[in-house]
Amino acid sequence: MQPIFEVRNLKRAFGGLAVTNDVSLSMAPGDRVALIGPNGAGKTTFVNLVTGNLKPDSGEVRIGGEAVTGIDAIGRVRRGLVRSFQVTRLFADMTPAEHVALAVLQRSGRAGRLFGNFLGMPDVMAEVEELLGKLGLKELMHRKVSEIAYGQQRLLEIAVALALKPRVLLLDEPAAGVPQSDTGRIEQALADLPADLAVLMIEHDMDLVFRFAKRVVVLAAGAIIFDGSPSDVTKDPRVREAYLGSYANASHAA
Amino acid sequence: MTMTTTNDLIATAPVRRRFGGGDLAGLAVILLVAVIGYFLFPNNLALLTRIIAAALLVLSLDLVTGYCGVATLGHAALFGAGAYAAGIASAHYGINDPLAMLAFGIVAGAVAGLVCGVVILRAHGLPQLVLSIALIHLFHEFANKASSWTGGSDGLSGIAPTALLGLYEFDLWGRTAYVFGVVLLAIVFVVLRLIVRSPFGMLCRGIKEDPIRIRSMGASPKMALTKMYVISGAVAGVGGALNAISTQVVGLDSLSFTMSAESLVMLVLGGTGSLFGALTGTVVFMFFEDVVSAANPFHWLTMVGALLIAVVLFAPKGIYGTAAAFFARRKEAQ
Structure with a gap:
């Protein structure tokens, strides 16, 4: 299948230290890929390079076959590359309905309209209600975000991303900081993601990785050291070394 | 610059937020206060009109500062641009129809808004504040130096608006000017209520809270804020033009840092x-x-x-x- 998302030989160094070192990755529609790696492996830098918040020294990023390396972050979102944030970045004073409506309006080119209100736009409201209903947030849709539980905020984060109708979705630790009792809902939401959507999930929780991903990519010291099935990842000697090595170092440091 | 806002009060209400009861009540309150003011201070209508002109400037500032979080101490540039444009149209070009003068004020305010927005929005926080101060000083100095147009420090005189709609002369007691001002304020209020609850208003509230989040939704904060600056300029321009029409002079103080700060x-x-x-x-x-x-x-x-x-x-x-x-x-x- 034609890849929807491609990274070719991406390189970025900070002061001589190669934080992303010749990374290549390709995803097809419907892929469920988990990106894992020990702390300091360069995951955040990789995400920033892919989303356009950081310029690579060399290499290429492609969305749907189109090279977007020279296009800024906003342009990449408009081409279907959407991300969620590890730490929720929601508007505390706004309601879940307003969040999703803003995303829907933006996607449909109506976010600059100077009149009307989304509550009076049937097509927007239908989408808002459907999306929030799916994620179990419909009852809370008119509450302020600062008043709803953290787990629900994580779900809203996913709802906002989905409202942008992405082709490629980058989920940055979707379950981070969520109490154990609420992770079930988030896993359900992840399982219910549109089938044709390519999802790249960055996650530390290995249980979640194994349940969600059909493919695991391991990043260590800025390079991909493993790209294969979840069942093989724990057997791979280099992966074991990268993780054990980092744990060994961590215990030394402590 | 952190400021507590009252946006949240509006945001909590899970009600339909189209133009409705609350807005009509707001409009009624404005008109009621205006009527009370008219009867309470019949000999001081000039002050009341000045208050309305200032209110238009403050509303305009609220759009960029209150709704979008832009820090500025140079907002009188937009007001002054409107005042001078309306004044110059009358004093130099003989365009004395108050509504035409108003139109000049609105356009000049919007253009000044665009210029200020493009400059100020390049920075954030303290540098943004400094840019705004530099801008108001530049505007002020420009008006001072271009004295053949603006009258410099003597002020621009010779503004002679004709009767409003050909019917109502601008009288000595300032009644016409006051009623004109109240009507303008009411219209601006209604338009702004529509804008702040529109999709664009919601976008701006989002930008104020987290511009990075807005970018990750595919919208450009800079474009939106520039647009808001133009709208804000038009509103300030209404205030400036009202000031020029009602007082029939335009002084350098309408383009001053003091006025911006106030x-x-x-x-x-x-x-x-x-x-x-x-x-x-x-x-x-x-x-x-x-x-x-x-x-x-x-x-x-x-x-x-x-x-x-x-x-x-x-x-x-x-x-x-x-x-x-x-x-x-x-x-x-x-």
Whole structure:
């Protein structure tokens, strides 16, 4: 299948230290890929390079076959590359309905309209209600975000991303900081993601990785050291070394 | 620059937010206050008209500062541009129809808004504030130097608006000017209520809270803020034109740093991020200034300062913002 998302030989160094070192990755529609790696492996830098918040020294990023390396972050979102944030970045004073409506309006080119209100736009409201209903947030849709539980905020984060109708979705630790009792809902939401959507999930929780991903990519010291099935990842000697090595170092440091 | 806003009060209400009952009530309050003012101060309508012109400037400032979080101490540039454009149209080109002068004011304000927006929005936080101060000084100096057009420090005179709609002469008591001002304020208020609850208004609230999040939704904060600056400029231009038409002179003070700073004070006094906050702050400040300066010409500034400190310390959401929050809490408790 034609890849929807491609990274070719991406390189970025900070002061001589190669934080992303010749990374290549390709995803097809419907892929469920988990990106894992020990702390300091360069995951955040990789995400920033892919989303356009950081310029690579060399290499290429492609969305749907189109090279977007020279296009800024906003342009990449408009081409279907959407991300969620590890730490929720929601508007505390706004309601879940307003969040999703803003995303829907933006996607449909109506976010600059100077009149009307989304509550009076049937097509927007239908989408808002459907999306929030799916994620179990419909009852809370008119509450302020600062008043709803953290787990629900994580779900809203996913709802906002989905409202942008992405082709490629980058989920940055979707379950981070969520109490154990609420992770079930988030896993359900992840399982219910549109089938044709390519999802790249960055996650530390290995249980979640194994349940969600059909493919695991391991990043260590800025390079991909493993790209294969979840069942093989724990057997791979280099992966074991990268993780054990980092744990060994961590215990030394402590 | 962190400011508490009253946006949240509006945001909590899970009600339909199209133009409706609340807005009509707001409009009714404005008109009621205007009528009361007319009968209470029949000999001081010029002051009331000045308050309306200032209120338009403060509303305009609220759009960029209260709703979008832009820090500026140079907002009078937009007001002054409107005032000079309306004045120059009349004094130099013989365009004396008040509505035509108003149109010149609106366009000039919007253009000044675009210029200021493009410059100011390049920076954030303190550098943004410094840019805005530099801009107002540049505007001021430009008006001062171009004295053949603006009259320089003597002010621009020779403004002679004809009868409004060909029917109502601008009389000595300032009745026509006052009614004209009230109508303009009412129209601007209605238009701004529509804008702040529109998709664009929602986008701006989002930008104020987290521009990075807005970018990750595929919208450009800079484009949106520039657009808001143009709208803000048009509103300030209405105020400037009203000032030029009603006083028939335009002075350099309408383009001054002092006026910019005072408008920010009025906004904070009333409460940022709410149209009523802007209006309340303006009325309270201008009245206080007028009353106190008449009662004690030597210490009135001290008293204005004391009032400000009291409000900022004890009612950080501003007078209107604090009152609105109080009533919202009581309503919730019931």
